[in-house]
Amino acid sequence: MEYQQNVGGIDRIVRGVLGIWLVAVAISAYLDDQRVTAATAAIAGAGLLRNAQSQHCGGNALLGIDTTSGESTE
Numbered sequence: 001m002e003y004q005q006n007v008g009g010i011d012r013i014v015r016g017v018l019g020i021w022l023v024a025v026a027i028s029a030y031l032d033d034q035r036v037t038a039a040t041a042a043i044a045g046a047g048l049l050r051n052a053q054s055q056h057c058g059g060n061a062l063l064g065i066d067t068t069s070g071e072s073t074e
Contacts, residue, residue: 003056008068012052019048 007015022045030038051057060066 003054004061005055005068006060006066007051007055007057011067012055015048016052019045019052021045022048 022041026038026040026042026045029035029041055068057065
């Protein structure tokens, strides 16, 4: 499935960093036996990492937001 890129620049970097941080929080929460917190953080972190990797966000698409600012799609 082909998605139009709508995440770029600083937005992409922030999503990547927050995604990694949330995965670390998920691991820590899991080790502290806080499974609901771990699952929530893991899902949110995985979503942000997917957005950063694919450069597409469904929420941005619904709201008409494009942070690529004319970046090349190649």
